[in-house]
Amino acid sequence: MTRDAFLFLSAFLASGVEMVEALTIVLAVGVTRGWRSTLTGAGAAALVLAIVVAVLGPAVSALPFDVLRIVVGGLLLVFGLQWLRKAILRASGAIARHDETAAYAKEREEAERAAGERRGAMDWYAFTVAFKGVFLEGLEVAFIVITFGAAREGGVALAAAAAGAAFVVVAVAGAVARAPLARVPENTLKFAVGLLLTTFGVFWGAEGAGATWPGDDAALPAILALLTAVSLLAVRVLGRDRVRRLSVEPLEVRP
Amino acid sequence: MKYVVAFLRFWYDFIVGDDWRIAAGVVAALGLTAVLAHQGLAAWWLMPAAVVAILLASLRRARA
Numbered sequence: 001m002t003r004d005a006f007l008f009l010s011a012f013l014a015s016g017v018e019m020v021e022a023l024t025i026v027l028a029v030g031v032t033r034g035w036r037s038t039l040t041g042a043g044a045a046a047l048v049l050a051i052v053v054a055v056l057g058p059a060v061s062a063l064p065f066d067v068l069r070i071v072v073g074g075l076l077l078v079f080g081l082q083w084l085r086k087a088i089l090r091a092s093g094a095i096a097r098h099d100e101t102a103a104y105a106k107e108r109e110e111a112e113r114a115a116g117e118r119r120g121a122m123d124w125y126a127f128t129v130a131f132k133g134v135f136l137e138g139l140e141v142a143f144i145v146i147t148f149g150a151a152r153e154g155g156v157a158l159a160a161a162a163a164g165a166a167f168v169v170v171a172v173a174g175a176v177a178r179a180p181l182a183r184v185p186e187n188t189l190k191f192a193v194g195l196l197l198t199t200f201g202v203f204w205g206a207e208g209a210g211a212t213w214p215g216d217d218a219a220l221p222a223i224l225a226l227l228t229a230v231s232l233l234a235v236r237v238l239g240r241d242r243v244r245r246l247s248v249e250p251l252e253v254r255p
Numbered sequence: 256m257k258y259v260v261a262f263l264r265f266w267y268d269f270i271v272g273d274d275w276r277i278a279a280g281v282v283a284a285l286g287l288t289a290v291l292a293h294q295g296l297a298a299w300w301l302m303p304a305a306v307v308a309i310l311l312a313s314l315r316r317a318r319a
Binding site: 079088089139208210213 | 292
């Protein structure tokens with residue numbers, strides 16, 4: 001139960017965050033260049049992603065279980081640690097936070113400037129940008145669904161259901177707001193997703209390598225608590241360090 | 256050839272990302288956990304400790 005709840009929550013949040021970013025791109029291009037080509041591009045990307053999941057999901061699941069858990073654990077760790085690292089750097093102010101309003105404005109400006117190629121009714125600029133945006137953001141979702149799903153029986157369905165639920169929530173919110181979902185606390189969500197991916201990576205990776213967790217599933221919240229404490233401490237230390245450096249180097253101009 | 260390199264580059268960037276040492280550290284930690292477990296020793300503690308060390312080292316490099 002603990003594992004399923006964590007798995008659903010992780011897949012839902014990770015998918016939701018990526019979909020918010022994809023929505024920003026689709027909205028910016030659609031509003032600027034028209035909806036037909038934009039939605040065709042987004043739909044084509046969704047189709048390719050569904051094929052990727054349908055082909056890779058069963059292929060990955062066919063691996064022996066212990067091999068699968070160590071591979072999935074390792075991939076989740078590499079992926080999760082990258083997310084967590086970036087989230088900590090953003091939270092401490094070391095790098096700029098992701099801003100959907102700014103991303104939307106930039107996409108719109110580029111879409112307005114681009115001459116684009118129109119053949120028949122199709123605007124190929126809008127198609128390509130929407131396809132690329134949805135595909136690249138969606139690939140992370142597909143990766144998470146496949147890796148989470150592969151590590152336990154019925155996991156692909158559970159992770160896919162979580163991704164589907166996230167899609168519905170983001171699509172409805174986007175349709176109602178008709179604007180980028182800037183009020184979604186994206187940086188905080190990415191922090192949480194980084195923590196959850198890393199937690200699962202530690203748990204499954206160690207199990208796959210032959211270790212036995214004391215308390216079995218009960219180890220999951222303990223790993224999460226440890227990683228959360230370390231990450232928050234890192235944010236604090238990096239933030240303090242940054243303030244100190246800025247006060248020592250007052251003439252330095254930072255973006 | 257250009258497309259193969261671009262394809263591999265895309266997957267490298269997608270999975271490994273900004274700091275390749277994270278991936279290398281994860282592989283080493285998993286290998287060490289497997290060695291301990293196959294010796295019949297308690298190995299569960301190694302991954303959390305290694306992951307904390309890998310994360311902090313990567314943050315330290317990013318700050319420098």
